[in-house]
Amino acid sequence: MTVFLAVLRRDLLLALRDGAGTWTVLGFFVIAVAVFPLGIGPEPQVLARIAPGVLWAMALLAALLSLDTLFEGDYRDGSLEILLSAELLPELLVLAKALAHWLATGLPLALAAPLLGVFLHLPGEAMPVLFASLLLGTPVLSLLGAVGAALALGARRATVLLAVMVLPLAAPVLIFGAGAVESAQTGLAAAPSLLILGGVALCALAVCPVAAAAALRQAVE
Amino acid sequence: MTVFLAVLRRDLLLALRDGAGTWTVLGFFVIAVAVFPLGIGPEPQVLARIAPGVLWAMALLAALLSLDTLFEGDYRDGSLEILLSAELLPELLVLAKALAHWLATGLPLALAAPLLGVFLHLPGEAMPVLFASLLLGTPVLSLLGAVGAALALGARRATVLLAVMVLPLAAPVLIFGAGAVESAQTGLAAAPSLLILGGVALCALAVCPVAAAAALRQAVE
Amino acid sequence: MAAMPGTPFALPLPTQAFPLILRDVACARGEARVFGGLDLAVEAGGLWLVRGANGAGKTTLLRLLAGLLKPAGGAALWGDGRAPRTVPERAVLVGHQEALKPALSVAENLGFWARFHGVTENPWPHASDPFGVWALADVPVRALSAGQKRRVSLTRLAFARAPLWLLDEPTTALDAAGQRIVWELVALHRRRGGAAVVTTHAKGTVDGANELVLGEAR
């Protein structure tokens, strides 16, 4: 448990202090979303129509981009080998790192999204659902990403690999997440989509740490 | 000149072989564009309406993402110091690296864009303009990015910094690039926008290497 | 150096699992075989100095002992019949790589490793500071000189409770004083029943050390 907390703490510290952490992800998210009105033009109806999709898609990309460093830094500087030789179960190590990743990126993304929604003329009714859907969906991204990052560890072209691996698996999350917001926007019930998201999150929580831990053991061989 | 060619050659080799090169950028581009219909929904009119903006915005982000490694690798492993102490003018070094970056990322992006346009229901008439606009616009991104990457060198949070620095400068490129495609799509003349893009490219070619070289000298101090 | 009472060095070590025995072990990196037919017994209180040309397989051997590589042939077993792989927390490896985060300060980095090794209170000033890096506590690791980094990295040994130390060219980048401290620490560790396997290119030897020279072919 001490080790779990130590890893969590250090990763959060690094995310706030260093390159690929919170600020990069938030910066990317804000800028990526801001780029759209420039490219598409300012019409409010068009922007509002695509707002749920754009916000979710960019949140997905932002999370994806920060994932390739999830284990990479520890792997390169030799920390990972030491961490894996601890009495801590590798599954818990994965969980600690995924949790830190979510706290450092998913949560800020969920918090920032409603604000960006305003810029895309997303109606106020949809904001709580946007926030809720990201709150449920981003942990799945962190968990799936942990599996991908562990598999791609030490690989050449880790970033593409990760994207190519995680995206097909994350597609349902995106579809239901954006779907929930769109329902709310058009006055339909968002609850079913949100429930599905919650279910997916629970499944990911059960399966992903085990898979990622297996991949990690492979990687330090 | 030998050194110019040697740097160009090595950077291309690295881009094709390694992490943040051609494959990452292309993979990101394809996946980022594919994410939109998933989030926004399948209606062809909506997709066609936002296609120019989405393609240009994602190309911009893809180029931006590959930029933070433009000098970073050389800086970290000590190559940059040696390169800067050569008889080659730093301006030419910047040019060699920017050219390699464009060949390895900008050109493939321009080539891939029309194919992705098909998926977004972009009409056939707009394809040549899409290609031409990216062909003129991506070199500007590489050159602006070189300045940003040189300035951000060794800074923590290089990626955000880079994005925050380059994006405002790249905004006109995005606006005119997407504008040209939109004109072609709606049957208007695309030539004026393309000419402006060409002009911007020439200016960037004249100014950016000098600025980036100055920043590089600072960085290895 | 100062190893004060009340520091980890005064605590008892779990040494009952010794010896660690390698029998006819072969090792491969990638597709290529690095060495084969290796026999080795690491006893409590023992010290092995591993020598050999560049690329002979010294680092590979240490990774094997740490359980990070599986032998390609032969068997590596602790006294209680377990393979290095299945019993972590038995060995601590200080390798060519520093396992330090450049963005964090010396104190933050060491604080993490201390907590990792189960030292829950603030490691300073309770724990010993054999390499005198306390003075650099607030400096981010990225601003350290090569030798200072190595000192910080080696300080991890002061927190570890593992009975087996695996040190890969620990004296690299250290000045004469630093090198002396390394050997003194190893001696201290052996006195409390620990063992060490140390690779080195230096010529001198150490009291009661066994020597292993890897692969004569180069």
Add this chain to the structure above:
Amino acid sequence: MAAMPGTPFALPLPTQAFPLILRDVACARGEARVFGGLDLAVEAGGLWLVRGANGAGKTTLLRLLAGLLKPAGGAALWGDGRAPRTVPERAVLVGHQEALKPALSVAENLGFWARFHGVTENPWPHASDPFGVWALADVPVRALSAGQKRRVSLTRLAFARAPLWLLDEPTTALDAAGQRIVWELVALHRRRGGAAVVTTHAKGTVDGANELVLGEAR
């Protein structure tokens, strides 16, 4: 080692710019002053061994001589009155960092540096291979052992035409044979009129070498 005729080592060196003179030089890293009041003259054919505790400023001094750092006080000038900064191609620095790309093979890495140093034909087998890395030509650098990496990195010296060699702990990670080759190369370089400034923590000394011990404080 083998430095064959027809290799860069047989070519004349541009040594007319010696000596390089430092007068009352002070140096700072970040905000902190590292050393001050340093006087030094590097003559053609000369060798300076730089010693000092970890963090004393040895690496800092080499970067200053390479023109990568400006002195915070005093003056550093070549014989022709130019500062190190304005005359590149005068010094070659082999530092703690290897300047090698892990993804590229040994041959690709060395090919790049050879072209960089103006050796336009395929450097092998024309150029000398003092450290015997030719056998590893097709191996990606990421799969090399620590000492093998250093050997590849030092091979750059065989291509460089710079009269001043700045070597930062060049013998790190090298086995005994490799260390001997380094010193032989330095001797060869001095015989053809070159000079070298070498930092080291080793105790031995070299014929006709000057010694500089930096800052007694750590």
Add this chain to the structure above:
Amino acid sequence: MVAQALKAMHDTVLRVAQPARFVALAGAWIPWVSVAALVFLAAGLVEGLALSPPDYQQGETVRIMYVHVPAAWMGLFVYALVAGLGGVGLVGGHPLAFHAARAAAPLGAAFTAVCLVTGALWGKPMWGAWWVWDARLTSMLLLLFLYFGHIALSRAFDETRRGDKAAAVLGLVGCVNLPVVKFSVDWWNTLHQPASVMKLGGPSVDPAMLWPLLLMAGAFKLGFFALWLARTRTEVVEARLRAAAGRLRAEGGAR
């Protein structure tokens, strides 16, 4: 009894699966399988392009079907095969399974790509668009991405074994996509038409169209087997060469 039979089968598989034996066996089989594939292909092309009638609704474009549908079937089948081989490799640790998976994946990706391209070519006249984002088309595109991921991952490491294992994990996880591709037409309201050949209750296609379709399916399958055997053999030989080169380097004075 059953146990004995199973044991005998297992032993046979293991014997054939000896890499050395496999190379010899593959060499003997490849010519025959190739010839059979060509015969099927010729028959299928003649039937499909000349003898079968145009569709009463779709006209001549229906002939795209004779490529599109077999390619789609193969894309799905090969993915299942690759995932299965990866699973066998992970559990049994048998190198030949990894070699076979590595050899099959690019072929499956090619079939999937052919299905996508012919589908797009067909879609333009039928639906008026090259591409629509319905569930079947999207899930098939994801299948292509999964193939790309598998191929890239299996080649991304210095140690081929690691790539094989990582790719095997990805292959198994990606299997969730297969039923989505297959049943998407039933689960969702898609533009793409539902199954008419491989469905409960027998095919509902006119025999004049069914025959060429089945012939082409046979040709694709046999062609795949020929290429697969050849590629697997190459993988086995390459692995041996790599091992030999490694040994040489280790002995021949590497440092």
